[in-house]
Amino acid sequence: QVSRLAELPSSCSDDDDDDDGGPLCRDPAQEDPGLCRPVPPKPSTFSRCVRYLAFLWNLLFLLLGLLVLALGVWGLLAKASLPGGERGAPLSSDPMLLFVLGGLGASVVSLSGCLGALRASPCLLRFFLGALLAFGGLEVLGGLLLLLARRRLRDGLRDLLLLCLLRYQEDPDLQFLVDEVQRSLQCCGLSSYRDWESNPYFNCSAPGVQACGVPASCCQDPLQSGSVPNAQCGFGVLGLGAAAGTVVHVEGCGAALGAWLRGQAGAIATGAAALVLVEVVGALMALRVLGDV
Incomplete structure (x- = not known):
């Protein structure tokens, strides 16, 4: 038995297993594909910086999303505690529901970006990128509708304002x-x-x-x-x-x-461009981290 153990290559370690259960080679000069696998290269300093920056970037928007979510929940609870609150607007048309849904969506997406960057998880990073792509598509669709259906949207806004007067x-x-x-x-x-x-x-x-x-x-x-x-x-x-x-x-x-x-058109366009820029920066950092996984 001692002779058999001595025949095993010293460049392999049985303790270093990956998802496939194979040992890693310690000495690249003695690599044997049949017995062990090469040690994966360590990420560069730039890659580690991008990874940590992506984590902090998504952490910031996670906190903002939780703040918006808490504001929406607080608004719903405060309204329910008012006298006669049960006779108010239904939950489906409550403006505070927009804060709840927006904060919840931003929190979930940002959390996936945080954990994906921190743990270098391809699944979470792909989910994060897919969510950003979906949000970007909705924003483009909204912009096209705003340009192509301005008259109909103007009539809809008028009806909404009239509903506000009635309620x-x-x-x-x-x-x-x-x-x-x-x-x-x-x-x-x-x-x-x-x-x-x-x-x-x-x-x-x-x-x-x-x-x-x-x-x-x-x-x-x-x-x-x-x-x-x-x-x-x-x-x-x-x-x-x-x-x-x-x-x-x-x-x-x-x-x-x-x-x-109309007077605020410039500010609205600037805000939309800033939102798109934030999403693009987050997507680029996620792609970089995903490429290093």
């Missing part, structure tokens, strides 16, 4: 969004301030103190005595006729919002 009191998120738009753009309603007549709470035939009124965000001076918010400044405005222009902004938000979006 103003039912959803705190929509209420906050509408108030911010009207206050920032100094407008009221969709086409004019009289669009609020379509709201069942502001209609002149509705019971309650809000009947024949508009939200306080429509008022030209929403602060009483210059400092205290006046939530009743829009009460009874729909019954004032031409005199309403001295109390509230009578212009609608549709045209003002369209003009604002």
Whole structure:
């Protein structure tokens, strides 16, 4: 038995096994394909730097995704705890659901990139690259739809804004969004301030103190005595006729919002380009790590 052990090549080690169970050759000069395999080359310093950079890059977006996810979950839970929250908007149309889905998707993809770079896992890296490719395809498709169906999208945006007016009191998120738009753009309603007549709470035939009124965000001076918010400044405005222009902004938000979006076209394009650049950089680093595996 001692003689048989002595016949085994000293350049092979039975402790170094890979997925196939074969030993690795320690001395390249004594390699024998029938008994052992060559030791795989060590990654270069540049490859290790790219690997760690890919890990940190994806870790950053993992934290951002978790933050967005936590914000969405917090919004849903906070809304459910409000009085009458069960009568609000259904979950499928809740704006906070976009934060939950967006944060969850970003977290899953970034986590796969982190683990794939850290453990040099081809499976996770391929999943990460596939997800980036899918996101890129959706972004290109969205851009094409924006260019080819602008009129239809404009009509859809108008219907969405009208729906926001109708459900103003039912959803705190929509209420906050509408108030911010009207206050920032100094407008009221969709086409004019009289669009609020379509709201069942502001209609002149509705019971309650809000009947024949508009939200306080429509008022030209929403602060009483210059400092205290006046939530009743829009009460009874729909019954004032031409005199309403001295109390509230009578212009609608549709045209003002369209003009604002056209003015922000450069910033929107810059943001889209930055998003694509982030995805391209992440994909290139993942491809480099995958090539070294």
